[in-house]
Structures are given as C-alpha cells and as structure tokens.
Amino acid sequence: MWGKERGLTRPYPVICHLLDTGAVFRELWDVVLSQETREAVASALGLSLSEARAVVSFWAALHDIGKITPPFQAQVPSCYELLREDSAYVSAPGAEYERQFRHEIASHWSLSALLEEVGYPGDGRRMHRSVSHQVAQLLGGHHGSFGAVLKSKQVAQASAYNAGLGGVGWADQRRVHFAEVRRVMGAIAVPARGLPAGLAVVVAGAVVVADWLASQTSAIEARLPASGWSGTPAQVDAHWQGAVRAAPKLVGSARLGRARFSSQDFAAMFPFEPNSLQRDLAEHLPGLVREHGPGLVLVTAPTGDGKTEGALFAASVLGRAAGCRGLYFALPTMGTADAMLPRVEAFASQALSGERALMLLHSMAWLSSPGNGGQDLFGDAVGQADVVSAGASTVVEADGWLRGPKRGLLAPLGVGTIDQALSAVLPLRYNALRLFGLSDKVFVVDEAHAYGPWMHQLLLRLLEWLGTMRAPVVLLSATLTGRSAGSLVDAYRRGAGFYEPSAVAPRYPGWLFASGGSGEVSAVRSTLSNRARTLMVSRRAVAWDTAEPIGSPVREGGRRAALREVLAPVAEVGGTALVCCTTVAEAQQTYRDLLAAFPDLAARPGGLRLLHSRYPADARASITADCERAYGKPAPSDEPVALRPASVLVATQVVEQSLDLDFDLVVSDLAPLAQLLQRAGRARRHCRGPSGRPAWAATEEEPVLVVLDPLTEPGEAVPRSWGTVYDASLLHRTSRMLADLASQGIAVPGDVQRLVDAVYDEDFVDKADEAVRAELARFDEERLAREAAERHMAAWTGICAPADVRGDLSKLSLREAGVSEEMLTTRLGADTGRVLCLYEQSGGTFTLDPEGSLPVPAGGRHGLTAPQLADVARRVAPVPGRWLREEEPDSAVPRKWGTHPSLRGLVLLRMTPSGGIWRCRHGRSTVSISDVGLEFE
Secondary structure (H helix, E strand, O other): OEEEOOOOOOOEEHHHHHHHHHHHHHHHHHHOOOHHHHHHHHHHHOOOHHHHHHHHHHHHHHHHHHHOOHHHHOOOHHHHHHHHOOOOOOOOOOHHHOOOOOHHHHHHHHHHHHHHHOOOOOOOOOHHHOHHHHHHHHHHOOOOOOOOOOOHHHHHOHHHHOHHHOOHHHHHHHHHHHHHHHHHHOOOOOOOOOOOHHHHHHHHHHHHHHHHHHOOHHHHHOOOOOOOOOOOHHHHHHHHHHHHHHHHHHHHHOOOOOEEEOOOOHHHHOOOOOOHHHHHHHHHHHHHHHHHOOEEEEEEOOOOOOHHHHHHHHHHHHHHHHOOOOEEEEEOOHHHHHHHHHHHHHHHHHHEEEOOOEEEEOOOHHHOOOOOOOEOOOOOEOOOOOOOOOOOOOOOOHHHHHHOOOOHHHOOEEEEEHHHHHHHHOOOOOHHHHHHHHHOOEEEEOOOOOOOHHHHHHHHHHHHHHHHOOOOEEEEEOOOOHHHHHHHHHHHHHHOOOOOOOOOOOOOOEEEEEEOOOOOEOOOEEOOOOOOEEEEEEEEEOEOOOOOOOOOOOOOOEHHHHHHHHHHHHHHHOOEEEEEOOOHHHHHHHHHHHHHHOHHHHHOOOOEEEEOOOOOHHHHHHHHHHHHHHHOOOOOOOOOOOOOOOEEEEEOHHHOOOOOOOEOEEEEEOOOHHHHHHHHOOEOOOOOOHHHOOHHHOOOOOOEEEEEEOOOOOOOOOOHHHOOOOOHHHHHHHHHHHHHHHHHOEEEOOOHHHHHHHHHOHHHOOOOOHHHHHHHHHHHHHHHHHHHHHHHHHHHHOOOOHHHOOOOHHHHOOOOOOOOHHHHHHHHOOOEEEEEEEEEOOOOOEEOOOOOOOEOOOOOOOOOOHHHHHHHHOOEEEEEHHHHOOOOOOOOOOHHHOOOHHHOOEEEEEEEEEOOEEEEEEOOEEEEEEOOEEEEO
C-alpha cells in the first residue's frame, strides 16, 4: 500500500509514512510541547508521562490510515493493478473512482472501531463522549477540518455507509497496519478518558505539523526503502529506528524549538531606566505571578508612556512562569506591525535564549525577509527556498519551513496583525493549527481599544480559548472603557473556568493582573505618568466646506478659514503641525487647499506632506519613513534641540497608532473622544526644550488640540462625506463634552479614564439639555442596534467557546448556512479591495511604474518568479470595495501570473496619462492616481 508518490522516484509505502509521522510527533512532544502541557495531556488521559508520549505519538502515526482505501490507492494505477486482481480486496462497483472521497474522512470513519477493538472507551449512545471516536475525529481533521460526529450504526457498518472504505480485505489491511504501528511504537496503554477541548486542539495541531514535516520530499527521498522491501517485522522495526534518528533534524531545522525567557531584570532587557509604569510592573508583577501563577496583565496608559517595553517585561515574567516557548505581538495594522518588529527583535536579543526564530505575520509579510543576506534576525543561516513561487511542484524545505503558508504562528516569536490570531476562532481551515501556534506563547495585544464590535467579540472568544489553554496574555490600551476592560478580563477568566464577573474598574495610567490558575484579580495599581500635562482643547465651530473648489473664496466660519488661521503661525514662524482628517478624500482635498493657501510653505522641501492608506505600498512606506525622520523622536544629545523648519503633515487615522511622531500642534476634525485623545498624544510628545519649540507653542506641559467641530448647534448633521466612518451617536456626545472641556482643559492622564467612560455613560442623555435629549437618544438607539448586530454577526460566524465543544471537534469547523471561507477572510479586512496600477507608455505598452522603466511581467507555466511577484506586490494599493463592484474584462490578473495568495482578488487598473494625472475608467467611474494617491470620481 503506497502513501506518498508525487515528486518521488518511486512510491513510498504508507506504513513508512505513518511511522515517520509518529517519530516526528514524538520529537515535537519532547522538544516543542512544554512540560506543563505534557503533564496535562497525561493527566487527562489517565496515563503516565511515558505512556502518554507513546500513545499520542501512535495517534499521530494513524492519521493517514484512510489511505488504505480503493479511491486513494487507485490514484497510482501501477500500484493499484495488483490489488484489483486480488480477490481479497473487493469494493462496491466504481468505489475506487468516488469523487467525493477524502482519505482523512476515511481515517475518521475507520479509526473509531479500530480503537474500540483494542479497549479504548466507547459510548454507543453518545458518540461524542466516546474516547475512540474523539481520537478518530481528531485525526480525521489533519487536513484542517473536522468531520461531524458519527452515529453508532455508521461506526459499526462503516463500509455500508461509505463505499470508499472498501470491503473486508481493505478493513483487514487497515487493521494490520494499525496493529503493526502500535507494536513498533509500544503504544499498548489504553487511555481512560478523552481530552478536553484545549488539549485536543494542541494535539490536533501537533499532528498536522508532524505530518507536514514528515511529508517533505527531501526527507522521504532519503528514506525510500530499497527495491523489494516487503514490510516484514524486521524491516518495519529498522524503518522505525531510522525515523526516530531522522526526526530531531527535521524538527530542529524547521526552527520549531522553544525560546526561553531567560531574564527577569528590566535593566538587562532595555538600555534605559524604567519610568513609573515600567518600574511598578517590575516591582510588583513578579510577586503576584509567584503567588498566583501566570495569567493576564492589562495595562492602560497614555501614548508614549512606555507600554510596549512594559508589555515585553510582563511577557518575560509571565512566559517564564508558564514555561512558554515564545510570544506573539498582535497589532492593528501592517504598518504598526512592521514598526514593532525591530523592537521585539531587540528585546529578544537581550531577554531570550534558545530558539529565537522571529516571524513577521501579515498579508504582505512575505515581502520582508527575516534579516539580510540569507540570515535570520540572529545571524543564523536561513535557506533561500522559493516560498513565493506559485508552481504546484514547489517544495518548501525545512530550512525555510516556517515561511510556508499557515505556518508562521508556529514560530517561537511572532509580530503581526491581529487578524492572524483572530482567524483561529473563525471556522476556517486549519484554525486548530492557529490555536496550537498560540497555545504555548505569551499573547500580547496592542491598541486593545482599536477594534469594532465584531472584532472585539472575536477577541473575547480568542481570550476564552487562551484562558482554557493557560496561555498568558498582555493587553495594552491608551483609551479603553471600563466596560470593555471588564469584558476582556472576564473572557480570559471564563476560559480558565471562573465564571463570576470580576467588576474590573481600570485606572489610567495603571495595570492589573488576573490569575489563570486561581481566577483572582489583583487590586488595580495606579501609577504616575512621566508625561503628566494639561491638554488644552480649542473647539472651533465650523461650517463643513471641504468640497469647495480649490482657489474659490474662503467662507467665513468655514473649515478652510479655520485651518488657515490656526496654521498661520506655523508658516510664519516655524514648527510643525499635524492636521488629521476623517476620510482619505478629505485629506487629499485639504492638502491641495493648503498648497494653495500657503504657497511659500508648499515651495519648501517637506513643507507640506500627505499621508494616508490609499497609496501603493512602496510609496506609502517611503512617505512614512520620511515622516518618521521629520517628526520622530530627537536623537539623544547634549546639544540643544533646534527648532524644526515650518512643516505641516495632513493625514488620516493612520497616524493614531504606534507611529512615534511629535508635533508642536495637532489639529483634528471631530472624532470620538478616544480617537481625539490618541491624536493629541502626538502633540509635544517628546521633550525638545525651549529652543526646540516655536514661541507660539507655549510650554511642553500644555499642548494644544484644535478640534474642528461641525456639530456645535442642535440639529446639525454629521457631514455626508464622512459616511459611517464614525458613529453619529459618539460624535454628538463628544461634541457636547468638548463644550465643557474647552474652558478647563484635560488633565492627562488624570481625567482620561473618567472622560472615556463618560462618553459611553447611559446617563449621558439625561444630563443633556432638553433641546438635544431626543436627538441624542435617537442616535444612541441606532448605535446600540448596530453594535448588537455586529456582536450577533460575531456569534454567528465564530467558533464556539471551549466549554461548548463537549467532545465534538466538528464545532470548530461548523459554518452556518451562507457563511463561506471567502466571506470570513473578507470580513476581517472589512470592505476593501486591492488594485495594481499599470501605466500606458508610448506605443501602447504598459509598465508597473509611471516612468516606464519596469515592464509588466508576462508570467509563465509556474506563474511569476519571486522577484517579479515582489515587484507587483510592492505596488498594490488598498481601496474601498465599492470602487470595484463593477467588473471590467481586462482588469483580472493574467492567468500566467499564477495563483499566489497575494494576487487573489487583485484588480488591474490600466492608467493613461491626462494632464499630469493618470486615469482609468472602471465601470461607470474613473479612478486616478497622482502625487496625492488614488482617487475615485
């Protein structure tokens, strides 16, 4: 019976692949799974550690026993011919050509009875409580999806219900393989009980990893049996011993080892003295963890107060106590993840030892090689396997193994976007593998406040699973309501088995600790802020005139006039200002209007800049780097910091998160209070001294936030151009609150938590004037209805809580009617599309760049080469999905480009030059691109 054939010089016996996988799993058990996990698995099964090691490795070996079936064996006619002529191997007519047959399903169907035959506990009335069925279902999910619970009659008469299993001879051959693998591996012990959901997911994920490692072509070719090999006991024993010897190299070269949190000293981790928050964590967190065991840490502090370093220190304390093998740092955007990567790298080089393979994880991370010149981030040689080739024959070997699809979360260390982790709690293929990748790590979430109701609900579900698996968590936020904080803490505690509410009331700045072992929540610790100051709020009532043509008369009392007034000191004296707009289109229009309003400023290099998300990736990266140089933290020096030349950055919300920018003045369109406070954190963020600020900027201790507010009068509507970017209820509530704050300022951090909670307070409407009470109540009803719909969507699309699995792993793969994998992955990215601009040159040819120096690649039989794919991907830009709803016949990616994931859903826009701007008709609309990015008409 053959088990592997593609790409090999001759077929590989299935018994050999089963033993190879069992040996690799045993190595994973020894060097990847923690001692705590191994002990938990053994205890759950009612076995000793050595017995559990043998038994669970035996399960992994059985994963492909479903290949001993007519439809699978018939795929290699030369092998199947001998079986077809043997009267022992009968099957229903046409069974070998069963199109719906899958070998992993056959493993599920056949293993339940085989395990019960050797004494595994069964339950004929409730199969989900049967140990034999749970193991069979777990192994049947090794291709990413778990089959439904079988009925007892289906298990008893499997071949009658599933013709693909074949007749008696096939069943006997599966039984012989089962018995021989069990004998060779010494897995004679029988478990008394099954695994709870968290441990079942860990074992299922490790089975997938073992199978993938053992299935590498190079590994198999080196172990092909000699011609004439017949599988005698002696030959099988010899193959097993060879598999055991080969397994350590397979696991080690794949970089699947364990990082060790080797330092507990803040001074050894970071080259600076801790601030108040960091010092308090260093002094008190280790004692809480020693007393109560690892758990969850929630840190709430202003932007710029060192939350990142505090989180990494907390991760080291929690990770060491829990025996974790690494960490995953989750952020809201690709840009923030890219910026965090070097900080985690520096931390790992100081605070970690052991296997420190570090992966960047987001949809475009494959463009970023881990290090330079074929080395990883710690100087070890990394192979240059072509992991981006779309060719079906591409083999990702072990030296580049972690860079293959769906494998990044398996690396000991990871930095990436939050969606990479949230995918683990959606019914997507291999979600159990993602949960396994997170199960033995410290999970750090930055900007925990930055997610809407749907993603917040998914985060709650993920925290439940992490609580079940005892994975430590660190949550960071600059503006988190008390209600949201409580929901996050209680979700983790619920997963750990503690269901009573914690009544969390966060303090700002401060932190708290919730134990995963005892469920106890520590008293919230308040800390001082090294950046205490009073934020002066200047609320400007404005008429919304952003759509006025450039060069038209400036209306008194309009937004355009207000911007000219507040930015005039910058243009005349010097210094820097940020203008934060609600939409990309308004940022582009504002930038053009300021070019016209301040021609001298516009004429200076860097006098006016524009940053938003709707640029091609390479252009946005270049602009972001330029902004970090111009507005970033000054270099340490004894010399006085010089006044920066006059410069204004017009931007969207992309500047709110994780970009360390510092401006003398921040001007913002009205936004919910939490977002305004985030933006205000960019005002006089770093100490520049008296010589580093313009005279009009007053003091470091009293930065100014100018808010351009179109809702100052009752009955005013949110500008139509804003669409649904922000909730109208929160905008009106914030506007009312700013009326009071403008006269007294905001004490940062002292007032922040109270104000953020007050915006959502149910009593807010009752405190309003009668004239606006009904209006606010109507907006609130609309907001609460939308939030309820989002939460319902999350409950409808996400997987169940671990407590609800109850022995049925198919609940991790179950999708409600109408929920597709494409819908779920699209929902994580909201309503976005992706475009690639192609520029028409003289003669009708197209290039990837406006200058005409980079021809559009033709592709070939194996798709684009790695360099060609990188050239394409670097020029992709995100756009609203509504831009692309109409299809154009020539907008699809050429078939010869291949099927790499980065090309999926990509729309080509064929641009022609027109008056210095490039334009393209798409459906009934026009898309253009210029120095202000992409625009839609």
